[in-house]
């Protein structure tokens with residue numbers, strides 16, 4: 294079967310490569326010529342573990358092709374996935390420009406029955422809107438079906454998440470489209486992946502509800518962490534014991550500087566707007582967003598309260614990406630924290646294993662170093678913002694000898710407080726015993 298994926302970013306490229314790995318013939322379309330040139334050569338334009346190898350294997354087997362020409366993709370494909378970005382507009386609504394643009398383009402090139410499936414996270418009602426746009430712009434009188442097939446993969450473990458998802462959601466009104474989608478995902482049926490087959494609107498809402506719930510867990514544990522600081526309790530132990538309750542589960546109960554990334558911040562805002570459009574207020578989601586904002590500022594306050602004036606102080610920041618194993622810095626806590634520290638007059642030296650090129654587009658005034666030790670050399674304070682594995686086992690003795698000051702802010706709780714303090718650091722973490 295031939296399929297086409299329009300938008301070859303994190304989601305689109307992973308989707309395309311994984312479907313090619315399942316044996317399908319895939320055409321990836323993107324309007325970014327530079328990206329397409331790289332991908333044709335087997336180079337992944339972003340950091341995603343394992344993806345380049347898989348891309349090269351499927352390029353070699355001629356199961357995946359890249360083009361900027363949407364006609365090439367649409368012509369031969371039975372299923373067309375839309376995976377373009379839906380970034381937030383200034384008012385919190387998801388910006389649907391790219392989706393609508395693509396829908397019009399698809400309509401112009403459809404010449405036989407197609408299934409058009411959205412992988413992008415889109416507001417409830419988008420499926421219906423797409424149907425109208427496509428119907429209006431069709432050049433020939435051909436039949437098509439709209440499907441919502443939201444994607445739940447996580448950057449950093451995208452391949453594993455795509456190949457072994459917790460569930461596949463298919464929202465459609467036509468049995469034919471459902472049968473075609475089931476066929477596409479047949480390899481997952483064989484490993485007994487649960488499939489949720491529903492209507493388009495419900496599928497669209499499942500994605501927002503899932504992300505909002507995960508964001509809720511993060512904001513919840515961050516509030517508890519703040520309370521732990523006030524009462525002198527340890528949030529790590531609270532979270533562990535909570536997580537042992539199977540009704541709660543251990544995931545996403547890690548206190549820290551708040552959530553970031555390209556999904557939770559924009560999807561929680563968009564969900565509020567979806568509700569507002571229907572005259573509803575989602576009180577919990579509102580609180581989640583507000584707690585998250587405050588949490589980032591609390592991290593800055595933690596640093597300021599301890600170090601005192603930041604004017605002229607050098608801060609060594611370890612970790613820029615919004616989470617480990619990605620170069621993605623969209624809405625990363627590091628951006629907010631660095632912006633605020635700069636505003637307070639601090640100098641920043643930073644290191645990240647994958648996100649430096651991206652960070653340079655935002656901050657030209659900070660120093661980017663080649664390894665964590667260079668980044669903390671001569672610093673008054675060390676701040677760990679992202680829990681990359683390589684930061685979990687730093688040579689702390691070496692760091693102690695390199696820094697000028699003794700402040701160590703572990704915003705991801707990756708070190709044992711006693712161990713770090715024994716080395717002479719003034720150690721601070723999040724929600725652990727009043728530190």
Ligand code: NAD
Nearest residue numbers: 300301302303304323324325377378379391413414444448
């Ligand atoms: P991205 O920005 O990495 O990729 C989007 C791609 O679409 C870019 O390469 C861009 O050049 C391309 N594009 C834009 N307009 C186009 C057009 N008219 N024609 C062809 N290509 C076009 O975005 P992403 O992170 O992959 O996210 C895509 C969607 O998937 C979003 O709706 C997002 O919310 C959702 N999603 C993302 C993740 C994630 O972890 N990144 C997970 C699940 C769902």
